[in-house]
Amino acid sequence: MNRTSNFLGGVFAMGCTLVFLSGAALAHGDVVPQAVDTEGLKSLPEGEWLDENPYRGNKQAIEIGSSAYGQNCARCHGLEAVSGGIAPDLRELGPEYDDYFIGKVRGGVQRNGMTYMPAFEGTLSQDAMWAIRAYIDKRHYEYNDKDLAKLYEQAEDGS
Template sequence: MALRHGAWLLAIAACAASPAVWAHGDVTPQAVDTSALPKLGQEWRPENPFRANDAAVKIGTSAYNQNCARCHGLEAISGGIAPDLRKIDNECAALKDSAKKAACVKEIDEFYLTTVRQGRTRNGAVYMPPFEGVMNQEAIWAIKAYLETRRDKPF
């Protein structure tokens, strides 16, 4: 019986040490091929220039799956580790006034860009690593274009 118990504990320890269990930890960011997208230059755009751009959505889908899904979930459906990005602009999508809607979208784009570029920390703990210098602006905006296709229905 002790041998069985020991084998069971060894199996649990092996699973706990498995990379799949800790997949949201330190992971090397994956390169994003943005060669099919127009170059945006050195100056960061304040709003998503790739909104509803099919090529950007395709690139953003791949980039998201390689760099974001481990924390934010497959197809942007959060498993609870990080925010559900399908809801990032629900408030904007529900607005009827076009001027208010445009202002809201701009504000969300700025929030998204700042978060992705600089990351998020709270009380010294890193909740999201910074991606500036890891991904170019074309990749970051392509991911946002993809996320806009995953929008959850606003309330």
């Protein structure tokens, strides 16, 4: 009877482990990119991709970008851009990495024939991508204990 109990206990533990692992595999949920409403932001030129964030410090863009980030990026890059190790911690991307950011978001990231990040060009508008970048700029400032007022001044100055 003791062997049977141990066997059943082992089967139960294995079953629990499989249920847990299958739940973890599905934890990212729906991976279909979600639409981003950028109404109210200055429209960017069609077909002409910018290499610098035109919305840096724009509070409305940051708000739109926060929501868009949560819907499209957080499942891999972490809530509030705090990476859990699956993908890079985007708070480390300072303003000098705008061209790097837009290139990766537009084209995605592939290595050895595997897709690590899907390409969002054709799915998200340039306006939406830069709004997400505006949110990441804010998180970068917070992460590095920089003065947010200086970030917001950049939008007011038009720089």
